[in-house]
Amino acid sequence: MDKVLMGNTGYPGFENFDKSTVQTPCYVVDECRVEHNLKILHHVQKASGAKVLLALKAFSMYSLAPLVMRYLHGVCASGINEARLGREEYQGEVHTYCAAFRPHEFDDIVALSNHVIFNSVSEWQRYQARALEHLDARDNLAFGLRINPQHSEGETPMYDPCAPCSRMGIPLASLDGVDLTGISGLHFHTLCEQDFAPLARTLDAVEEKFGHLLTKMRWINFGGGHHITREGYNVEGLIERVKLFSKTYGVQVYIEPGEAIALNAGVLITEVLDTLHNTMDLAITDTSATCHMPDVLEMPYRPRITGAGEPGEKPHTYRLGGPSCLAGDVIGDYSFDEPLQPGSRLQFEDMAIYTMVKNTTFNGINLPDIMVWNSETQSLRLVKSFGYEDFKRRL
Numbered sequence: 001m002d003k004v005l006m007g008n009t010g011y012p013g014f015e016n017f018d019k020s021t022v023q024t025p026c027y028v029v030d031e032c033r034v035e036h037n038l039k040i041l042h043h044v045q046k047a048s049g050a051k052v053l054l055a056l057k058a059f060s061m062y063s064l065a066p067l068v069m070r071y072l073h074g075v076c077a078s079g080i081n082e083a084r085l086g087r088e089e090y091q092g093e094v095h096t097y098c099a100a101f102r103p104h105e106f107d108d109i110v111a112l113s114n115h116v117i118f119n120s121v122s123e124w125q126r127y128q129a130r131a132l133e134h135l136d137a138r139d140n141l142a143f144g145l146r147i148n149p150q151h152s153e154g155e156t157p158m159y160d161p162c163a164p165c166s167r168m169g170i171p172l173a174s175l176d177g178v179d180l181t182g183i184s185g186l187h188f189h190t191l192c193e194q195d196f197a198p199l200a201r202t203l204d205a206v207e208e209k210f211g212h213l214l215t216k217m218r219w220i221n222f223g224g225g226h227h228i229t230r231e232g233y234n235v236e237g238l239i240e241r242v243k244l245f246s247k248t249y250g251v252q253v254y255i256e257p258g259e260a261i262a263l264n265a266g267v268l269i270t271e272v273l274d275t276l277h278n279t280m281d282l283a284i285t286d287t288s289a290t291c292h293m294p295d296v297l298e299m300p301y302r303p304r305i306t307g308a309g310e311p312g313e314k315p316h317t318y319r320l321g322g323p324s325c326l327a328g329d330v331i332g333d334y335s336f337d338e339p340l341q342p343g344s345r346l347q348f349e350d351m352a353i354y355t356m357v358k359n360t361t362f363n364g365i366n367l368p369d370i371m372v373w374n375s376e377t378q379s380l381r382l383v384k385s386f387g388y389e390d391f392k393r394r395l
Contacts, residue, residue, distance in 0.1 A: 014267045015306060017373065019345040021380060024271040025287040025368035029352050032375045033265035034064060037229040038071035041260065044228060044235060045073070048242035050253040053095055055224045056082045058258025058353045062089040063372065063383050068261065074114070076224075076256040080105045083112040095221070095256070097146060097187060099167060101127070110134050110141065117144040117187045117221070119167075121174050124183070132182050142219065144185035145170055151205035153190045153198040156299060162190050172209045184218045185251075186210065191225025193259060196234035199226065200241060214249040221254040229260045259353045266352025267306070268292065268368060272344040273323060281318045283340045288322030289331045291365045293351060294358050302332035304349040309335040316340070324363045361391040 014030065022028065041052045051073040062085060074093030075086040080102075086094040096109055097117040106127060110116055116131070118124040124131075124145060131143050148169030154160030161168035169188065190202045199222065207214070214220065222242075227233055242253050270287035289296040296303060311317045314335035322329040359367055367386040373379070 013264065014347060014349070014375075017267065017347070017375075019269050019347055022269050022371060023369060024269050024345070025285075025292060026269045026371055027266055027351060027356060027368050028269060028371045028373050028380075029061060029064070029262065029266040030373050030375045031064060031067060034262055034352075035067060035071075037261055037263060037265065038068065040229045040235070041257070042071040044239060044242075044255075045071075048239040048253070049246055050222075050242045050255055051093070053093065053254060053256040054090070054261050055256045055258030056086060057357060058224075059262040060085060060357050061262075061352070061370070061383070065089045065091075072261075077113070080109050080112070083109055087112045095254070106130065107134075114140055115142045115144060115185065115219075115221075117146050117185075119146050119169065121145075121170055121178050124178075128179070128182060135182060142184045143182050144187050144219070144221070145175075145180075145183055146187045146189070147172075147175075147206070147210055149188055149190065149202060149205045149209055151190060151202055153194060153202060154192050156192065158298065159192040175213070180213075180216075185220060186213065186217055187221040187223060189223025189225065191223065193227050194225055195227060195230075195232070196237045196241070199238070203241065203245065214251065217249070217251055219252040219254060220245070220249070221256065224256045224258050226255055226257045227260055227263065228257060229263045262352035264350050266350070266355075268348040268351035268355065270346050270348065272340050272342055272346070274342055275318070275340055281316070281340075283318045283320050283344075284323055285320055285331070285346065286323060287331070287348070287368070288324045288329055288362075288365055290322065290324055290326050290329045290360070291362050292322075292359050292368055293331075293348065293355050294360070295354050296331055297328065303351070305334055306347040306349060307337075308346070311335055320346075322365075324365060326362075361394060364391050366391070 045052050053074050053076045054068055055076050057078050069090055069092050075090050076095040077083040077086050079098050083094055083096045093114045095115040096113040099119050146169040148171050152160050152162045157163055246253050270285040272283050273286055274284045276282050311333040314337050316339050317335040318340055319333045320331040369385045370383040372381050
């Protein structure tokens with residue numbers, strides 16, 4: 001495979017993007033970078049035999065669905081609306097997992113999906129008869145169970161589905177004596193923004209605990225959280241382990257990354273509205289952490305700003321916050337070469353993932369515009385702009 005596709009080094013980014021060309025706040029997604037990532041994932045598919053699905057929960061920008069489906073096999077959904085979006089816009093396989101299905105939606109979810117994955121034994125038993133009826137009526141349908149290998153790899157408890165008392169997945173002990181008629185696959189998920197080594201350790205735990213079931217299955221889904229398109233990811237290690245796993249157990253392997261599809265493919269452009277001083281220099285932007293990039297508060301983490309430094313690293317340090325009434329709507333502390341002033345434009349990096357899908361209109365704050373940029377041709381097109389009616393319709 002061409003070395004340029006094996007990592008992020010040297011790939012042209014947003015350093016030269018003209019921030020003055022958009023109205024702020026604005027998400028800008030580089031379709032060339034998305035395709036760069038998709039080519040890496042397509043290489044993994046071809047070399048390993050795995051099928052890669054886009055996790056819509058991370059990146060549901062369906063205007064790029066035709067591009068995504070040039071390279072991937074389909075999408076994975078977390079409920080009926082994502083499943084419907086996957087079926088209507090992506091034209092590939094749709095795999096749906098939910099922590100619990102709403103009874104009146106179950107048949108519609110099955111109709112929209114190719115794989116439907118149950119989270120608990122009790123739920124499987126409750127729906128088994130209906131599931132078997134659906135299997136009799138369709139050839140391109142499969143049902144699976146999400147297992148919990150009780151093997152934690154997550155560093156942040158909120159994002160660790162294998163933490164003690166987790167509601168996600170079925171521990172081994174709960175499967176004793178369960179009738180698996182109609183179940184053809186297993187699903188697990190342990191990772192969050194991680195390299196291959198944590199997956200390898202997870203697979204060791206899965207094989208040790210569930211090996212007696214693996215040979216009875218037709219497919220296994222390794223879940224998401226694989227940062228395959230990140231610089232330095234052990235792509236060849238992943239390929240070889242998938243090949244070995246598939247051969248050992250005679251199964252089709254699926255992986256469902258979300259972030260990897262749009263990693264480093266988007267930015268959020270913001271403008272400084274005001275500066276002030278209260279013990280330290282402060283700046284208020286037209287971008288809100290709580291409304292526009294909630295993972296800043298939920299993870300929590302400090303997003304990168306192009307050209308900015310750590311506090312104190314450059315001459316002028318500011319604490320950036322959003323325009324909402326939430327006192328904790330704080331983005332982080334940054335230093336700059338020049339003083340900030342109203343009208344200054346800033347560029348938050350890696351903002352295509354878990355942003356558009358999670359944002360809100362709290363305080364009536366408008367959602368950012370969404371634009372697609374082509375870093376090769378420099379063309380820029382508006383996908384969507386939001387206003388009062390979008391806020392009003394939600395209420």
